[in-house]
Amino acid sequence: MTMVRQQPATQAGTPQPEPRRRRTVPRGVLNLVSVLLGIGIWWLLPTVGFHDIPAPPEVAGRAWELTVDGTLGGDVLASLLRVFIGFVLGVVAAVPVGFLMGWYGPIRGLVEPWVQFFRTIPPLAIIPLAIVLMGIGETPKIFVIFLASFLACVIATFQGVVNVDKTLINAARVLGAKDRTIFARVVVPASTPFILVGMRVGLGSSWATLVAAELIAAQQGLGYRMQNAQLYYDLPTIFVGLIAIGVLGLLMDRILLFAERHLTSWQERR
Amino acid sequence: MIVIDRVRKVFPLAGAEFVALGDVSLELADNEFVTIVGPSGCGKTTLMNILAGLETPSGGRALVDGTPVAGPGPERGVIFQQYALFPWLTVRKNVEFGLRTAGVPAARRREIAEHFIHLVGLDQFADALPKMLSGGMKQRVAIARAYAVNPSILLMDEPFGAVDALTRVRLQEQLLDTWSQERRTVVFVTHDVDEAVFLANRVVVMAARPGRIVEVIDVDLPYPRTEDIRLSPAFATLRNRVWGAVYHQETPA
């Protein structure tokens, strides 16, 4: 057993050296510079002719007012709650359906045409129908969000199952595993990366759909607040809404990205 | 004992039939180390898959200890060229996989895994993920994993095909080392003539179209096989014989 000593332990885990960058400015610094530059340009816009655009201090002031009187908090909470319920329901429904589609040919044959069909319809286009059928309460909004996350996630899960390396399944079989064990201990872990990517896509799609749904019919929420502000030409509030939507969307994406990195750290990345 | 009795395998091919294996017969005694060499496409993998129970023959039968092969079984361990380690499991968990499937209690599992991880010299990597291992190390994990369920037969399909020449020589020595400590019947497919002769007590040479056995060559070199043996005239003579059988086949047009 001569090989043991020839493989120094340090060599194994160390990441490969990154290709040399020409400049040595860290990326975080560049990101910060970019953000500051963007805000600077925004600040200049009103002074060079775009008089309607509110300057950053005005927007910050409005954000403060809306925060203090509780409006912003209420809107954020209402929007997040809707997206959360719809998204979770969508994922919970999509994962088993996706697994069944990938594992059993007949189920795939039965379900796939509908999934493919509804995938071509933007969830927003369902809103008129949903409102007519479900009224203007929470149900139609949650339903379209559910649809958005379900469709993204079901396709990803299905792809994950279909793409499981056949040799891994054979390896499990020759080690004595039967279908049930192969499913639980090979197919599920092997498709996790796909499912997590599907969840991220689904969350992005849910968030976009939600805000649009609130523009159409809601009594509270970030979309509603902006729609309302539009009636009064209240540009600072619209800006507050836009920034809140962007920041929250980014935050949610980062949380899922973190979970994804963590849960799929076994993957060989290059 | 393995009996391959007029095994035939036919694949449908563009409306016609493609004979991947035409009436192949071979017998293997217990604890033999048999290597199979032949040009690519001569049906080596097909034959292995039939023995493993991953494919069924179109004709003839494969018997293991008198019982026809019907599906995979724990008495036959398989080692694939692409390693086929579960990338989300550590080395230890990979080695324990078959034991867990068989319902072996955790403490006993760990003990057995430890033994075979040690046997292939990977003690320090027991808790590492496959992505941290080199190709040669991955294949040693696969060997330990196959051994752990205590098969009487090991089927290895070009297991060292994807590693560099130097590592390959060491893996061969190490495999023989492991095999001498834990004797099993080994069927080892390769397209490397040197490897075939160095490992085997018998070399089976196959030819393509249809896939068939053209020659079986006894390797009467003693074990343990050392570097001296690898460099000996006797080895060279055998290697040349196998080489001739593989590369001077009359291929039907």
Ligand SMILES: Nc1ncnc2c1ncn2[C@@H]1O[C@H](COP(=O)(O)OP(=O)(O)O)[C@@H](O)[C@H]1O
């Ligand atoms: N599932 C299959 N369908 C059709 N042809 C196949 C299939 N599997 C193998 N073959 C053909 O059978 C022949 C033998 O294949 P294989 O056993 O993989 O050869 P080897 O391992 O010796 O290279 C090849 O010509 C291959 O194309």
Ligand SMILES: [Mg+2]
């Ligand atoms: Mg092959």
